Amino acid sequence: MSTTERPPTGDTSRKKKGKRPDDNTVDGVPPLARLFPLGLQHVLALYAGAVAVPLIVGGALGYSAQDLAFLISADLFIAGIATIVQSVGFWRFGVRLPLMQGVTFAAVGPMIAIGTQHGITAVFGSVIACGLFMILIAPFFAQLLRFFPPIVTGTVILIIGLSLMRVAAGWIMTGSTPEEPGAPPVNIAFAAGTVAFIILIERFGPPALARTSVLLSLVLGTIVALFVPGMVDWSGVAEAGWFAVVTPFHFGLPTFEIASIVSMLIVGIVIMTETTGDMIAVGEIVDKPVTRRQLADGLRADGLGTVLGGIFNTFPYTAFAQNVGLVSLTGVRSRYVATMAGAILVVLGLIPKVSAIVEGVPRAVLGGAGIALFGMVAASGIRTLAKVRFNNRNVLIVAISVGVALLPTVAPTIYDRFPDWFTLIFDSGISAGAIVAILLNLLLNTEEMRREHASDPAIGASDAVRGPAAAALVHPEAEGTGLIPTQLLDTGDQAAARADERPAKDDAGGPARA
Numbered sequence: 001m002s003t004t005e006r007p008p009t010g011d012t013s014r015k016k017k018g019k020r021p022d023d024n025t026v027d028g029v030p031p032l033a034r035l036f037p038l039g040l041q042h043v044l045a046l047y048a049g050a051v052a053v054p055l056i057v058g059g060a061l062g063y064s065a066q067d068l069a070f071l072i073s074a075d076l077f078i079a080g081i082a083t084i085v086q087s088v089g090f091w092r093f094g095v096r097l098p099l100m101q102g103v104t105f106a107a108v109g110p111m112i113a114i115g116t117q118h119g120i121t122a123v124f125g126s127v128i129a130c131g132l133f134m135i136l137i138a139p140f141f142a143q144l145l146r147f148f149p150p151i152v153t154g155t156v157i158l159i160i161g162l163s164l165m166r167v168a169a170g171w172i173m174t175g176s177t178p179e180e181p182g183a184p185p186v187n188i189a190f191a192a193g194t195v196a197f198i199i200l201i202e203r204f205g206p207p208a209l210a211r212t213s214v215l216l217s218l219v220l221g222t223i224v225a226l227f228v229p230g231m232v233d234w235s236g237v238a239e240a241g242w243f244a245v246v247t248p249f250h251f252g253l254p255t256f257e258i259a260s261i262v263s264m265l266i267v268g269i270v271i272m273t274e275t276t277g278d279m280i281a282v283g284e285i286v287d288k289p290v291t292r293r294q295l296a297d298g299l300r301a302d303g304l305g306t307v308l309g310g311i312f313n314t315f316p317y318t319a320f321a322q323n324v325g326l327v328s329l330t331g332v333r334s335r336y337v338a339t340m341a342g343a344i345l346v347v348l349g350l351i352p353k354v355s356a357i358v359e360g361v362p363r364a365v366l367g368g369a370g371i372a373l374f375g376m377v378a379a380s381g382i383r384t385l386a387k388v389r390f391n392n393r394n395v396l397i398v399a400i401s402v403g404v405a406l407l408p409t410v411a412p413t414i415y416d417r418f419p420d421w422f423t424l425i426f427d428s429g430i431s432a433g434a435i436v437a438i439l440l441n442l443l444l445n446t447e448e449m450r451r452e453h454a455s456d457p458a459i460g461a462s463d464a465v466r467g468p469a470a471a472a473l474v475h476p477e478a479e480g481t482g483l484i485p486t487q488l489l490d491t492g493d494q495a496a497a498r499a500d501e502r503p504a505k506d507d508a509g510g511p512a513r514a
Contacts, residue, residue: 026097026288029336038332039340041215043348044361045326045373046100046341050079053103053315060112061120069352070250074314075103077246077349082305082317083342086298087335095290095298097282098338100323101305103315104274107267110420111315114260125254126264128310134268134303141272142296148280151445152437154384155398156277157284159405159433160321161378166409167322168370174363186228187364194221194368214326214369221365234360241352250313264316266421268306271318273431275302278319281377284384285324286333321430325373328380393444397437405433 030038054071063071082101089096107127115123148156172191173183197217202210209216225231279298283290290298298319305317327333348354388394407414408427415423426432 024331024333026286026333026335028334030332030334035334035337035340037215038330038337039344041218041330042100042323042326042338042341043344044215044218044366045322045369046079046102046320046345047361050075050102050320050345053105053108057108057111057115057123057315061115070244070246071313073244073349073352074246074250074312075349076345078305078309078312078314079103079317080342080345080347080349081308082301083345084339085304086301086319087338087342089297089301092297092300093304094301095279095294096335097279097286097288097290097294097298098323098327098333098335099278099282099298100320100338100341101302101317102320103309104267104271104318107264107271107316110260110263110267113420114257114263118255118257118260121252121255122257122260123315124249124251124310124313125256126260126310127314127316128254128307129256129261130264130268130316131303131306131308131310133265134272134306135300136303138272138296138299138303141276141299142292144276147438147442148276149441149445150384150387151394151397152434152441153277153280153284154381154386154388155401155437156381156430156434157281157384158378158381158398159402159437160277160281160430161325161374161376161381162402163405163409163429163433164321164325164370164374164377168367168374171363171367171370174367183364186231187367190221190225190231190362190364191368191371193224194218194365195371197221198369198372214329214373218361218365218369221368222361225362225365231362231364232360234357237353237357237360243350244352246312246349248311248313254310263420267316268303270431271302271306271316272299273434274321275299275319277430277434278321278324281321281380282319282324282327285328285380288333321377322370322373324380325375325377328376329372397440397444400440401433401437404436405429408432 029035051072054075055068058068058071079100079102083099086094086099086101087096088094111123111127114126172187175184175187194217197220198213201213201216205213205216222232275298276295279290279295283294302318306315309315309317323338385398404426406429408429415426418426
């Protein structure tokens with residue numbers, strides 16, 4: 001039975017599962033009893049990354065604890081509004097998919113440089129200009145969708161998942177010092193325990209609990225951490241207020257410096273590149289491919305969120321890739337789950353005390369959840385790449401793109417001697433890998449070359465180490481069915497024996513002519 005068919009009259013499967021098979025759609029609205037925990041799960045997956053940028057930027061600029069708290073509240077408040085706009089949509093703003101919005105890490109370096117030289121008001125001025133720029137060029141940027149066939153989108157999604165593993169590792173490494181490098185063993189234990197919780201809930205829990213496996217693992221991990229001294233820090237809860245209003249231009253009216261604006265416009269292009277990959281990824285996961293119009297609407301929503309960020313004392317916004325992994329892991333397609341998460345973020349921005357409680361989730365527990373979330377993003381990329389016919393050229397596209405993207409992950413200082421504009425692009429493995437994948441696909445997969453190499457074997461002789469047990473993945477019809485049977489490669493003796501048993505053939509596949 002297809003997912004769109006309903007069970008025949010009298011079928012009891014609907015009663016057993018509690019919902020129709022076609023309820024789990026992008027536009028479906030789960031009942032509130034499920035909607036709230038699913039939304040909260042997205043908030044917890046995003047929270048650490050969302051508050052990291054204001055902490056880093058505010059700390060680098062020497063702001064007080066009170067000002068840092070205000071930056072965090074403003075960040076969460078606008079992240080919630082931007083998420084609601086992106087998921088619900090109005091007019092030509094919002095991709096209308098389950099995407100979460102948060103402050104981008106791509107802008108951290110430029111914003112610290114701008115703030116150090118010109119002050120925080122110049123940061124907010126350049127952020128507003130960046131948002132307006134993104135809104136204006138969104139329709140033109142959306143025309144680039146034709147440059148994202150499965151070979152590119154699958155590679156970019158794979159890169160997103162692999163690159164984000166550094167974030168999970170950073171959470172697990174909390175507490176590491178130059179004197180005592182490496183993750184504390186207790187952090188490793190909690191990260192491994194969180195992963196084990198997720199697996200056990202997925203394996204033994206009922207479907208309703210399995211869909212909230214990440215949330216439950218975070219809660220269980222935090223409860224266990226309460227019995228370990230120093231793992232949970234809720235000291236800020238008592239100091240936090242019950243209510244705080246996020247006011248625009250809290251630090252003063254924005255100022256507009258030309259050089260600062262130019263550097264932030266480059267950040268805007270990086271943001272749009274990353275968001276394009278995230279929107280295409282979540283579209284693949286929920287089986288609703290993104291159209292050019294949807295892409296433009298989503299990029300406009302990014303720009304609008306960024307403009308609001310500059311007005312309300314925060315920073316540029318983009319889609320958060322870790323939440324794309326959560327969509328894949330839970331299998332919940334409803335965009336209104338993201339809407340609920342956006343509403344929760346708005347509340348957290350207005351109630352600092354509740355925000356402080358969420359902030360108390362141990363970073364090691366978040367790291368364990370991140371392993372599962374980011375791994376699911378990478379697995380989604382592999383699933384998309386399964387649609388690709390892997391000849392030598394396509395193997396090369398994936399290999400080089402992934403290699404270039406992972407360079408700053410494995411060697412974070414590799415581009416330190418290059419100009420700021422270069423490091424801004426290539427320090428982000430996601431944007432660097434996307435650019436390389438697009439350019440290589442244009443170079444190696446022209447129409448002429450596709451016709452010329454249409455009869456190439458799916459795996460070329462130079463692709464991998466050969467052996468009697470090596471297997472080649474061969475598409476039955478070259479491009480796109482997703483059905484990939486396994487064909488055992490012949491050894492030299494086997495091939496010779498087969499050649500003796502069958503008549504000779506010409507290059508076209510027919511009997512050889514005399």
